[in-house]
Amino acid sequence: MSTDRPLADAGDAALVSAAALGDRAAFEVVVHRYGPMLYRYARRMLANEQDVADAVQETFVAAWRQLDTFRGQSSLKTWLFSICARKIVDSYRVKRAVPIDDLALQTHPSTGPDDDPFAHASSTEFLTALERALEELPPRQRAAWVLRQIEDMTFPQIGDILGLTPDTARGHHFRATRTLRERLRRWK
Structure with a gap:
């Protein structure tokens, strides 16, 4: 070089x-x-x-x-x-x-005068529930969701990584999102 x-x-x-x-x-x-x-x-x-x-x-x-x-x-x-x-x-x-747990989803408590203990506790509770819900997803759905939502990858990239077509990767992501939305509906 x-x-x-x-x-x-x-x-x-x-x-x-x-x-x-x-x-x-x-x-x-x-x-x-x-x-x-x-x-x-x-x-x-x-x-x-x-x-x-x-x-x-x-x-x-x-x-x-x-x-x-x-x-x-x-x-x-x-x-x-x-x-x-x-x-x-x-x-x-x-x-x-x-x-x-992953640092990408952890919240960082604020240190300003407007600290809201309820908001912090709710956020922590939500992230714990999200972790539990992710654990229950089938591996390909979990992988598709993590790669899309956390790593910000496209469906063709996810398909390449998981050995799927882009449409199949999109389907796994859709099913994962639907399941997570259902399991986390109390935070809507």
């Missing part, structure tokens, strides 16, 4: 090309760029912290080994999420997954 442009500013294609040639620094940028997203996704899909860490680590190990197979037909982000989704499925074969 050119030394006049820092690796952190490089595009995904340049990073993949450099990493495929053995540039560990380029791959480290990929890990830092996409690791938090993959971690957040895996946390929603797996029961405990060790399984989450293992799935994300195994994702990057597999990606490093398979860099020469990445052809750019999908985005690097989608490719990494699809590897991670397969690692999560592998984990399901061992035990039933139960998602845990």
